[in-house]
Amino acid sequence: MWLFGDSLMRGVGKExxxxxxxxxxxxxxxxxxxxxxGIREVVMNSLHQMEPKDLVVIEGRGNGLEDRGGWExxxxxxxxxxxxxxxxxxxxxxxxxxD
Numbered sequence: 001m002w003l004f005g006d007s008l009m010r011g012v013g014k015e016x017x018x019x020x021x022x023x024x025x026x027x028x029x030x031x032x033x034x035x036x037x038g039i040r041e042v043v044m045n046s047l048h049q050m051e052p053k054d055l056v057v058i059e060g061r062g063n064g065l066e067d068r069g070g071w072e073x074x075x076x077x078x079x080x081x082x083x084x085x086x087x088x089x090x091x092x093x094x095x096x097x098x099d
Contacts, residue, residue, distance in 0.1 A: 001025070002050065004043050005059030007032035036060050 001024050003013050013028030027049075029042050039060050050056070 002027045002029065002046065002054055002056045003059075004029045004039055004046075004057065006030065006034045006039065009057075009059050030059075034060075 001013075001016065003009050003016075003026065007030070009028070009030035010032060012030070013026040017024060017026045027046075029046060031038060031042060034042070039058065043056075043058060
């Protein structure tokens with residue numbers, strides 16, 4: 001399992017590893033403060049290490065979207081995105097991943 005993102009992903013890898021009782025190899029590539037360009041760069045640099053069956057999770061809040069010309073996209077989505085809640089790991093999802 002590969003995890004890419006900014007500070008919101010910090011610690012998620014350890015939680016997933018713990019909930020899966022060590023059943024998953026978790027590659028945590030989160031970078032606090034990273035923008036979209038930085039996250040993309042880390043993903044691209046890691047592609048050669050990935051296996052076809054690997055699960056890849058990419059998270060990004062929109063840091064740096066203005067630099068990528070994405071302001072219009074971001075503005076359109078702001079009304080549709082739910083407010084951020086306390087971070088948690090869905091234990092039912094981890095159970096399904098183990099099946």
